[in-house]
Every structure is written in C-alpha cells, then in structure tokens.
Amino acid sequence: MLFRRSVVGVLALAFAAPASAHGPAPSGGRAGDPAKVTRTIEVIATDNAFSLKALDVRDGETVRFVVRNDGADPHELTIGTVAEHAEHRQVMKAMLEQMKKGGHAAHSMSDMAHEGGVWVDPGKTASFVWTFVRTDNLEFACNIPGHYEDGMKGPIRFVK
C-alpha cells in the first residue's frame, strides 16, 4: 500500500512537471474562461480505457472536461500533440524507475496543476476548462506507463 501510494505520488509529480517549470506551454490551446464554456465533455476513465474515443472541436471553442475515474488505478487526461504525449510518457517512466530504485518520496496530489489536463484518483472526478486552438496531431491521452499503449488516447479533430 505504501509502495503504491508512492508510485502514485511520483507519477503525480511527473504529471505536474511539464506545465510548471520547463518547456513551452502545452499546445492545442490554453486554459479557458469558465464563463465562456459552451460544451461539457464528460469522460469516464476505467482500467485502462476512456469512454471518449475521439473528439471533434472547433477552433476557439471553450469546453469543460469532466473526468470521472471508475477504475482502481489513477488516471490522467491531458491534451497535447502526439509528440508531446510521447515525451510526457518518457518523463513519467523515468520518474517511476527512479522511484523503484529507492528514489524520491511522494508528492502531494493536491499540488498538481497541469493546465492542459487533469489527474484523477480512483473514485474521484476532476475537471478543467480548455479553449482549443487549431493544432495538427492533437490528442487526449493518459500517459501513465502502459495506459496509452492499452488505448487510453484519442484524436482531437478540428472541424470547420
């Protein structure tokens, strides 16, 4: 149990890392104004799948994602390009390996604030507001090791 909690903590830190200190802001848009939300997209996460398989959006559209985790494992839903997700998975994997070697302690789950997504603990629901900006190769994904490979991803397509 302790081990499991630590894993979650480290993964949570990996989740928080890209948006905070380093690298450019996530592509595909920006944190949106809740007053401008025109659509709510409800997503259920299980181990390991999203109820949402693909998403069509308009350039400039502001949506609220509400993500409920019905699984036993934590999940995330983040927005990024295919390449950004690949990079994010590397970060998560590296941190997990470091932790397994006796590395760093857990990080508070409440410290997470990735603007382009949410981390959702089992049994919880989390939401975020996002304004889309037309971007090629955009997708939503969970980058916890193994989850993306299991199919926790889907394309975000820009319709006219």
Ligand SMILES: [Cu+2]
């Ligand atoms: Cu997941």
